[in-house]
Amino acid sequence: xxxxxxxxxxxxxxxxxxxxxxxxxxxxxxxxxxxxxxxxxxxxxxxxxxxxxxxxxxxxxxxxxxxxxxxxxxxxxxxxxxxxxxxxxxxxxxxxxxxxxxxxxxxxxxxxxxxxxxxxxxxxxxxxxxxxxxxxxxxxxxxxxxxxxxxxxxxxxxxxxxxxxxxxxxxxxxxxxxxxxxxxxxxxxxxxxxxxxxxxxxxxxxxxxxxxxxxxxxxxxxxxxxxxxxxxxxxxxxxxxxxxxxxxxxxxxxxxxxxxxxxxxxxxxxxxxxxxxxxxxxxxxxxxxxxxxxxxxxxxxxxxxxxxxxxxxxxxxxxxxxxxxxxxxxxxxxxxxxxxxxxxxxxxxxxxxxxxxxxxxxxxxxxxxxxxxxxxxxxxxxxxxxxxxxxxxxxxxxxxxxxxxxxxxxxxxxxxxxxxxxxxxxxxxxxxxxxxxxxxxxxxxxxxxxxxxxxxxxxxxxxxxxxxxxxxxxxxxxxxxxxxxxxxxxxxxxxxxxxxxxxxxxxxxxxxxxx
Amino acid sequence: xxxxxxxxxxxxxxxxxxxxxxxxxxxxxxxxxxxxxxxxxxxxxxxxxxxxxxxxxxxxxxxxxxxxxxxxxxxxxxxxxxxxxxxxxxxxxxxxxxxxxxxxxxxxxxxxxxxxxxxxxxxxxxxxxxxxxxxxxxxxxxxxxxxxxxxxxxxxxxxxxxxxxxxxxxxxxxxxxxxxxxxxxxxxxxxxxxxxxxxxxxxxxxxxxxxxxxxxxxxxxxxxxxxxxxxxxxxxx
Numbered sequence: 184x185x186x187x188x189x190x191x192x193x194x195x196x197x198x199x200x201x202x203x204x205x206x207x208x209x210x211x212x213x214x215x216x217x218x219x220x221x222x223x224x225x226x227x228x229x230x231x232x233x234x235x236x237x238x239x240x241x242x243x244x245x246x247x248x249x250x251x252x253x254x255x256x257x258x259x260x261x262x263x264x265x266x267x268x269x270x271x272x273x274x275x276x277x278x279x280x281x282x283x284x285x286x287x288x289x290x291x292x293x294x295x296x297x298x299x300x301x302x303x304x305x306x307x308x309x310x311x312x313x314x315x316x317x318x319x320x321x322x323x324x325x326x327x328x329x330x331x332x333x334x335x336x337x338x339x340x341x342x343x344x345x346x347x348x349x350x351x352x353x354x355x356x357x358x359x360x361x362x363x364x365x366x367x368x369x370x371x372x373x374x375x376x377x378x379x380x381x382x383x384x385x386x387x388x389x390x391x392x393x394x395x396x397x398x399x400x401x402x403x404x405x406x407x408x409x410x411x412x413x414x415x416x417x418x419x420x421x422x423x424x425x426x427x428x429x430x431x432x433x434x435x436x437x438x439x440x441x442x443x444x445x446x447x448x449x450x451x452x453x454x455x456x457x458x459x460x461x462x463x464x465x466x467x468x469x470x471x472x473x474x475x476x477x478x479x480x481x482x483x484x485x486x487x488x489x490x491x492x493x494x495x496x497x498x499x500x501x502x503x504x505x506x507x508x509x510x511x512x513x514x515x516x517x518x519x520x521x522x523x524x525x526x527x528x529x530x531x532x533x534x535x536x537x538x539x540x541x542x543x544x545x546x547x548x549x550x551x552x553x554x555x556x557x558x559x560x561x562x563x564x565x566x567x568x569x570x571x572x573x574x575x576x577x578x579x580x581x582x583x584x585x586x587x588x589x590x591x592x593x594x595x596x597x598x599x600x601x602x603x604x605x606x607x608x609x610x611x612x613x614x615x616x617x618x619x620x621x622x623x624x625x626x627x628x629x630x631x632x633x634x635x636x637x638x639x640x641x642x643x644x645x646x647x648x649x650x651x652x653x654x655x656x657x658x659x660x661x662x663x664x665x666x667x668x669x670x671x672x673x674x675x676x677x678x679x680x681x682x683x684x685x686x687x688x689x690x691x692x693x694x695x696x697x698x
Numbered sequence: 699x700x701x702x703x704x705x706x707x708x709x710x711x712x713x714x715x716x717x718x719x720x721x722x723x724x725x726x727x728x729x730x731x732x733x734x735x736x737x738x739x740x741x742x743x744x745x746x747x748x749x750x751x752x753x754x755x756x757x758x759x760x761x762x763x764x765x766x767x768x769x770x771x772x773x774x775x776x777x778x779x780x781x782x783x784x785x786x787x788x789x790x791x792x793x794x795x796x797x798x799x800x801x802x803x804x805x806x807x808x809x810x811x812x813x814x815x816x817x818x819x820x821x822x823x824x825x826x827x828x829x830x831x832x833x834x835x836x837x838x839x840x841x842x843x844x845x846x847x848x849x850x851x852x853x854x855x856x857x858x859x860x861x862x863x864x865x866x867x868x869x870x871x872x873x874x875x876x877x878x879x880x881x882x883x884x885x886x887x888x889x890x891x892x893x894x895x896x897x898x899x900x901x902x903x904x905x906x907x908x909x910x911x912x913x914x915x916x917x918x919x920x921x922x923x924x925x926x927x928x929x930x931x932x933x934x935x
Contacts, residue, residue, distance in 0.1 A: 378908055
């Protein structure tokens with residue numbers, strides 16, 4: 184057992200309001216530079232939709248991630264030792280800038296400096312690459328809120344195995360629903376970008392599992408862009424180096440949450456440590472399709488198990504890190520409550536970002552309130568017009584099968600196509616709502632609430648804990664960041680007084696393009 | 699003049715090449731192939747692939763003739779003709795790719811934005827070098843034979859620090875041009891994107907796929923028995 188710690192994340196999709204504050208916070212810190220204008224280390228997509236870069240989930244186009252052969256071995260789909268070196272002069276699977284979008288700005292100065300004319304001056308869009316006027320055809324987040332549109336929502340790669348009738352039903356005007364999918368780098372356990380990098384510039388940090396690109400070693404062989412199935416490594420066309428989300432490691436090392444998580448308005452993001460067994464990475468990543476998610480969940484270890492603690496200590500994991508793993512909100516969501524799932528597990532990179540699937544599309548149903556108001560308790564509010572957001576249907580879990588976002592579609596994203604696994608998570612979330620409705624509204628009896636909970640393996644105490652963590656969690660509950668113990672590294676290297684007052688992390692050189 | 703061009707300049711070029719590439723490597727960040735495929739992908743295929751294949755084969759052929767001259771002198775008759783034809787095919791492949799690369803670089807708006815003067819200069823020089831080289835091969839027939847017997851000794855004499863300027867001075871003008879061009883390109887390598895051939899990632903073949911870097915050896919440092927001297931400095935810190 185080779186116990187290591189991993190910074191991992193949970194995004195609670197029910198809470199995401201699609202405001203893009205995370206995106207802007209990240210942009211302002213990391214990618215507001217020449218050559219990086221088109222990069223969005225964090226972006227928020229509307230689902231169903233094509234995403235960014237367009238149709239990134241369709242690996243028939245982009246050839247990202249790992250392929251499992253019939254003998255059970257895995258290999259990179261579009262890169263790797265043979266393919267990478269043979270395609271080094273021209274990578275046939277590399278997206279071009281138009282697959283993302285051509286970065287642009289507007290000539291705002293024309294508005295104020297225009298001479299007096301009969302017509303209003305306009306701010307024309309210009310390309311940030313060539314500086315010439317362009318017709319904007321794509322932008323970041325171009326399909327925002329455009330569910331149902333033929334150009335975007337209906338080209339969602341996750342609809343591939345939904346029948347035409349199912350798709351038609353999904354996009355009926357009365358049925359149209361959408362939710363937001365915020366994405367950052369998954370800092371995978373079996374990262375395809377690392378495996379594809381010919382020069383060995385990309386690496387996983389041993390201490391906390393953050394995946395980084397060494398800018399001094401990157402030689403622009405650009406295989407990482409192909410290999411990452413989430414398309415979260417980007418090639419900087421100006422400096423000739425690839426860049427990616429760094430999980431704001433300078434902030435994490437100082438005990439701060441990453442910018443995207445810190446700024447999250449909906450408080451959907453959770454960050455914490457998971458302990459995992461590095462010996463099992465290869466066998467887990469090569470697991471069969473049906474057992475992939477189960478084995479992925481099994482690779483994370485119980486931080487309360489004395490054997491795990493002992494093995495972790497022997498491996499040099501600090502006691503503060505083990506304590507953080509025990510308090511980790513991610514561990515609770517993923518392992519204890521089992522309501523969070525990885526995005527597109529079938530890419531086999533073992534991502535460390537988990538999503539609590541959204542319930543809103545399941546629940547929405549407004550009807551004239553026929554209930555007897557006397558069943559409501561003192562906390563409940565009855566509207567004058569007797570219309571109510573009706574969740575108290577007789578068949579509590581019935582709406583899951585009939586949800587507006589088909590289960591098959593959700594399963595394609597989060598559970599490797601396994602609909603029962605997906606339904607299981609949604610049932611748990613529904614049961615917690617039933618439990619809370621019983622407490623606050625009172626039109627659901629305790630017996631019914633308990634039956635709903637026990638039906639999916641929960642009890643009132645767990646449901647209360649899920650509710651607390653979901654709705655009321657404070658900053659320190661959502662982000663449990665262990666000390667980085669950087670002082671140990673500094674002590675080893677040189678006297679701390681030498682380091683004091685230096686410029687900080689990263690380069691002292693300006694990132695100029697090579698001569 | 700001959701002494702300057704064939705006695706002194708090769709040394710200047712080689713010293714600048716060595717010092718320049720090492721200095722540039724030390725600054726790290728500036729070593730990159732500066733790929734422009736993200737900005738333009740389709741035209742690059744028919745340009746970059748033939749160019750790279752052509753120049754690598756031609757370069758290796760020159761290298762083999764320099765290191766093992768006897769390999770080429772063993773050819774004769776029809777086998778020599780086939781060898782020359784093979785060489786010419788790769789030379790033309792490289793030249794055509796290079797011309798396509800040049801056209802792409804000066805016509806595509808996006809690629810123009812990532813083009814600097816050195817890119818253009820080195821591409822023009824390489825085109826000239828290819829053209830002169832092909833002319834040498836056609837005009838001064840059976841070059842693979844006399845390259846091994848006449849040119850290799852001159853190159854060896856350079857490395858023996860007693861350059862055989864007299865032998866070089868007697869060579870035809872075309873060949874002189876080719877030799878001066880070669881050293882000029884070597885001279886310019888540290889100032890151009892050509893440095894990327896020095897960091898060809900062949901170590902990828904033997905490397906384990908996944909790379910993990912530890913900022914420090916926490917296992918050792920947290921062991922109470924560890925002595926101060928036992929702790930190794932991590933490479934990347």
